[in-house]
Structure formats: structure tokens, C-alpha cells
Amino acid sequence: MDAAQQARLDRKKKLLTELAELMIEEQVAEGLFLGTPHCSVIELAAVHLGRELSCQAQERAARGVAANCSSEVPCPTCQTLCPVEVRTRDVKSTHGLVELPERVADCPQCRRSISFE
Numbered sequence: 088m089d090a091a092q093q094a095r096l097d098r099k100k101k102l103l104t105e106l107a108e109l110m111i112e113e114q115v116a117e118g119l120f121l122g123t124p125h126c127s128v129i130e131l132a133a134v135h136l137g138r139e140l141s142c143q144a145q146e147r148a149a150r151g152v153a154a155n156c157s158s159e160v161p162c163p164t165c166q167t168l169c170p171v172e173v174r175t176r177d178v179k180s181t182h183g184l185v186e187l188p189e190r191v192a193d194c195p196q197c198r199r200s201i202s203f204e
């Protein structure tokens with residue numbers, strides 16, 4: 088493992104520890120620890136936190152893909168270079184609703200949409 092990988096692992100562990108602390112702080116503020124909380128309540132809050140992370144990671148990854156795409160694409164029918172736009176759309180993922188950028192291009196010659204798969 089190189090130094091950059093180790094630094095990412097250390098940072099991730101630190102951030103996870105901080106997220107766990109924040110989650111517990113929220114539960115303390117809600118009075119959950121006035122008694123002895125059932126572990127399933129804590130586990131459920133952690134699962135929700137994980138789902139939030141999943142949605143953010145999906146959005147971040149999709150933004151990266153969209154940022155690396157070219158600004159023009161040849162029409163598969165007539166080869167006209169067509170401008171590529173990035174629009175966002177809501178997608179229901181396994182862990183919740185995510186707003187994903189989507190590449191869109193329309194050929195002005197053929198009057199067709201070009202799909203990106």
C-alpha cells in the first residue's frame with residue numbers, strides 16, 4: 088500500500104468515526120440515551136446514515152463521469168458533430184432518490200436523440 092492509499096484509509100476512518108460521533112450526538116439530543124437504547128434503534132440510524140452516503144457517492148461518481156465526457160459526439164447515423172448537454176434527472180436507487188447528471192445530445196440533421204449507454 089502506498090502513502091496515498093494509506094492516507095485515504097486513515098482519512099476515511101477518521102471521517103467514519105466523526106460521523107458515528109455526530110449520529111450519537113443527535114440521538115443524545117433527541118433523548119435516546121436518557122434510558123438504555125435498544126441496539127436496533129442505533130443500528131437503524133446507522134443504516135440511514137449509510138444510505139445517505141450511498142446516495143452521495145452515486146451522485147459524485149455520476150458527476151465525475153459526466154465531467155469527463157466530450158462536449159460533442161458524432162451522430163451514429165449522419166456523423167454530424169452534435170453538442171452534448173448534461174442535464175440532471177432524479178433516479179430511484181436502492182438506497183434512495185439520487186440526482187444524476189445525464190448526457191444528452193440531439194442531431195439537428197436527423198432530428199434524433201443520441202443515446203449514451
Ligand SMILES: [Zn+2]
Nearest residue numbers: 162165194197
Ligand atoms: Zn444525424
